Structures are given as structure tokens and as C-alpha cells.
Amino acid sequence: MSAPLLRLTGVGEGIEICVETTLLGADSPTKIAQAILQIFPEFPIPENCPEPVLGKGSNYNWKATKVDLTHYLKLLHNQRILDTALDSMCKNLEGRTTSFELTRQAAMVGKIAFPLANDIPLGGVISVTLTSDDLGDWLEAATWHSGRDKVPRTIGDEKTMDEDGKAATWV
Numbered sequence: 001m002s003a004p005l006l007r008l009t010g011v012g013e014g015i016e017i018c019v020e021t022t023l024l025g026a027d028s029p030t031k032i033a034q035a036i037l038q039i040f041p042e043f044p045i046p047e048n049c050p051e052p053v054l055g056k057g058s059n060y061n062w063k064a065t066k067v068d069l070t071h072y073l074k075l076l077h078n079q080r081i082l083d084t085a086l087d088s089m090c091k092n093l094e095g096r097t098t099s100f101e102l103t104r105q106a107a108m109v110g111k112i113a114f115p116l117a118n119d120i121p122l123g124g125v126i127s128v129t130l131t132s133d134d135l136g137d138w139l140e141a142a143t144w145h146s147g148r149d150k151v152p153r154t155i156g157d158e159k160t161m162d163e164d165g166k167a168a169t170w171v
Helices: 029-039 070-079 082-090 135-142
Strands: 016-025 058-065 097-103 125-131
Touching: 016 029, 029 058, 029 070, 029 125, 070 082, 082 097, 082 135, 097 135, 125 135
Parallel strands: none
Antiparallel strands: 016 058, 016 125, 097 125
């Protein structure tokens, strides 16, 4: 019997985690809360954010640090989008920090979707910023899967998807 895979969480692993989203106009705090909690169940939803009404829209910025990434990483594994996640989460990696976005519309149904660069997705985004020493190594480990035994992947390699989201062709 093989040992279970080690699952990283980000918590207690020396990673500063920040999850943030902005609600504007007709954005419903109730629906946005549902979306965030589908991906980050421990995100502390602010209280006293009334629903928008005609003449008074939403105008909130929700931000939390030390958010547990366990469920988010589990979703990546379950959806089998680990290579896409590696590419998307590392696109803005500079030094010891990276930032990436998730679409709130996909999050509503418990799915992970990364918007393309310069795309403004319907329903808005959830922004995630990670900071740590050796962050690149952690991201590669967090998105590791057994297929990488046959087709190794590293950050920024020739298999990285294009800016327009097209996958690189593997030979």
C-alpha cells in the first residue's frame, strides 16, 4: 500500500496569504460570500454589508490574511487542473511574491477558473497574494501530480501556457 500524498495548506508553512475581493454596484454581498466560501471556507465574511438597492450600490473591499489554502488546493487536485494552476499562479511571480485571480462566477459552483491576462470576467474576481521564501518551490510542490514523473514541469518552462490561455503542445 502506498503512502498518501502530502497535501500542502499554506498554513504554518511560512507563507503569507492574502485573499481579497471588491464588491461594487450591484454585487450582492450574500452571493459574493457564497462564492468565496466555496473556495476558502474559513474566509471571515464581514458583517453588516447590506444588499444593494436602487441608488445605493455595494462598495466594499473584503480582505483576509492567514487564509487556509487546504480546500483551494484540494479543488485544484480534484478538478485535475494542476498544470494550469502552476502556470496561472506563477505568471506574476517576482522574487518571493506572486499574485493571481480567480473568477467569482466559477467559484459560485465550487470551481476554480483563472481569468486570462487583461480579461475582466463577468461577476468579478477574487485576488490572492502569496509571499514566502522559496515560493516557487512551494508552488511546484503544491501543484505536483504523478504525471510530472513522465512530463516534468517547472515554473516558466517551455510547456507554460501562452498569455491567451492556449496550452503548449507536448510531444
